[in-house]
Amino acid sequence: MSYSLPLHKMTLAEKIGVMEEIWEDISKVSGEYEPPFWHAQILDERKRLAETGEVGFTDWETAKREIRESVS
Known part of the structure; x- marks a missing residue:
């Protein structure tokens, strides 16, 4: 089954x-979806990096400020 939306004619x-409607519908049946195996591998690797201190975290306010600074 294939659907096509007139994306070039739609406003943001x-x-x-449309995305919100789709997400709301998907969230009702989320138990039917099983993510691919590689998702778990990536999450496991990121957890390992965090636990060993190889990566750090930035609080949301700092991250937003840094993003704004990098794009302006």
């Missing part, structure tokens, strides 16, 4: 609205 608000 319309596109986000």
